[in-house]
Amino acid sequence: MPEWEYWYTFEDDKEVQPFTHVSELSIKNCPKLLKMLPSDLLCLNNLDITGCPQFLVEVSSLVLPSLTSLTMNDVPLTSLQAVLEMRSMINDEVISANAKSKHLSSITSLSIGMIEELEFLPKWVTHGLMELEALKITRCEELKTLWRNEVRVQHSLPGFRHLLIRGCPRLVSLFEEDEDEEKEGQHQQQQQHEGLPCIVRLEHLRIDNCEKLEKLPRLLHTFTFLRELYVVKCPSLGSFPETGFPCTLKRLEIRDCEALQSLFRWITQINDNNLEVLGVLDCPSLTCLISSRGGGLPPTLKELQIYRCKKLEALLVEEGMEINCPFLEFVWIRACDRLKYLPGALPNNNNNLRNLSQLFLNGCENLEYILEGWFHSAINLTQLDITGCKKLKALPGLPHVLQAINYLTSLEYLGMNISDWNNHFKKIGLHSFLSLTTLRIEGPISVHLSDVAGSSFPIDGMLLPTSLISLSIVNFRNLEKLSSKLFQYLASLEHLHIRGCPSLKSLPVQRLPPSLMELSINGSRKITERCEKGKGKYWSHLAHIPRVHVVDDDDDE
Structure with a gap:
């Protein structure tokens, strides 16, 4: 309400108590609202005042004994202070002594944002909030640090568990620290005597x-x-503390940190950590994960995600270091142009990688080899996708037919380039993977290999598993037709996706399996007209399919 200036709160009529049962009050984007809230909000649990830059709180008129969640964004600093200092200004005649003792200390969630002139958190921000669990600070452009030392050590917030800081462009550190490294040991000892600062919980x-x-x-x-x-x-942020991370850390995710060159020395102490999830995304200066020699990824690791780290050359700084992660379930590495190899995985350890379920290596143009061990114990591997790795010459252990089938007995999803078919799977035969339900085959990575695919699919000697439910054919630039033999044994096929095949002009529509539930074709303009609903040449053969989506454009899926 852009013109609202004043809230008439019946303060002159003592017999009127209009909001005695209100539990939530939200006032947003009322830029001319000046002051006053209803005085008797005895049941109010959640208060949200946002986008009211002129709003001034009169403390003497406000009683909020039940407040548990407070949000104040784009309000004057004095109003924030007034609300948070109400506890010491309550009239004993208005509220009982018992309720007064709980007033404001019952707040569990505090969110502040767009507060001008806030360079650090004064003592009054969290003073007395003994039940505070979550603090959120957003878009405070003058905030430089959260606590100064003298404030930080005075606070005790036993319930404090969640802290979010977002969009504070001048923030340099979470709190002030003595930069003299000679005093670090003394500082730690002093910290133990004085009790933990509020943030360490x-x-x-x-x-x-x-x-x-x-x-x-x-x-x-x-x-x-x-x-x-x-x-x-x-x-x-160029690096992490030399002293490392706490051993209790289970999930660490780093994203869009341009100056970061390496992550850990701490992780070399593999017996002292419990890290389960590690994600590193869009860190263009990162050259390796482990920056010191003699250690490896933590054995407790379950998920590893590395995306778009353009300078990453190795996961472990020392060549020859091996992975020993018996609990590892998911590995996703994508668009890491300089990564040359995956480290060894201790093939003699039967438990190592035994739980690996998903392995995705996509768009790593210089990846040349995957060292021994990645497939030896991965008997539970259900999803394997290796695409866009044009220098990858061979997968370890796969040339031997029987070995490969033994390793991949649980495989349900396979994504590969057509060149991978020639290098890795041709001798084995995809039809040997009896658990495979989803297959995604992409065309050649390099233009000069385009003749490998030819104008027809499947190519000579390729037999597909009869267990397939979903088949995707992607980026075959020269593909003109699908062979009528393609669907001869695919009696369970339900989903057929064709994308990025601009030369495609023929479909064996009479051979499509009756089990088909979805047909999707993108970027094959020569065939779009033939599949037009009610008019196209092929439509009579497609009408029984519940979902048919055929378009000229080649948008990404």
């Missing part, structure tokens, strides 16, 4: 879009409650 920490953040706390390894850490869009 965190379980979940996320820092997002803070372009001047240069460092994380040097004593981050002492935050022994921390389970999840997310650092996103912090281009000035």
Whole structure:
């Protein structure tokens, strides 16, 4: 309400109590609202004041004994202070002594944003919030640090578990620290005597879009409650603390940190950590994950994601270091142009990689080889996708037919380039993978290999598994027709997707299996007209299919 200026709150009529049962109050985008809230909000649990830059709180008129969630965005700093200091200004005649003792201390969630002149969190921000569990700070453009030392050590927030900081462009650090390294040991000892600062009880920490953040706390390894850490869009962060991360950390995700060159020395202490999920995305300066010699990925690791790290050359800095991750289930590595190899995986360890379920290697143009061990123990591998790796010459152990079939007995999804068919699977025969239900075959990566695919699919000698339910044929630039033999044994096929085949002009529509539930063709203009609903040459053979989607454009799936 852009013209609303004043809330008449019946303050002159003591017999009127209009909002005694209201539990949630939200006031948003009322730029001219000046002051006053209803005085008797005894049941109010959630208060949200956003986009009211002139709003001034009169403390003497406000009683909020049941408040558990407070959000204040784009309001004056004085109003934020007034609401958070209400506890000491309550009239004893208005609220009982018992309720007064709980007033504001019952707040479990505090969210503040777009507060001008807020350079750090004064003592009054969290003073007395003994039940505070979550703190969210967004778009405070003048915020440089959360706590100054003298404030930080005075606070005790036993329930504090979640901290989110987003869009604070001047934030340099979470709190002030003594930069004199000679005093670090003394500082740690002093910390133990004085009790833990309020922030070290965190379980979940996320820092997002803070372009001047240069460092994380040097004593981050002492935050022994921390389970999840997310650092996103912090281009000035060049490294992590030399002292490392707490051993309790289970999930670490780093995204869009342009200056970051390496992640860990801490991870070399493999017996002292419990990391399960590691994700590194869009870090263009990263050259390796492990920056010191003698260690490897933690044996507790379950998920590994690495996307679009253009300078990443190796996962482990020392060639010859091996992976020993018996709990590893998912590995996704995509668009890492300089990555040359995957480290060895201790093939003599029968338990190593035994739980590996998904392995995706996509768009790693310089990946030349995958060292021994990745398939020896991966008896539970259900999804394998290796595409866009044009220098990959062979997969370990796969040339021997019987070995390959023994390794991949659980395979349900396979994605590959046509060149992989020639290099890896031709001698085996895809029809040997009896559990395969989804197959995605992409055309050649290089233009000069385009003749490998030819004008017809499947190519000579390729037999597809009879167990297939879904088949995708992608980016065959010279493909003109699908062979009538393609569907001869695919009696269970339900989904057929064809994309990026501009020369395609013929379909064996009379041979399509009756089980087909979906036909999708993108980017094959010569065939679009023939499949037009009710008019096309092929339509009478396609009408029974529940979902038919045929378009000229070649949008990504």
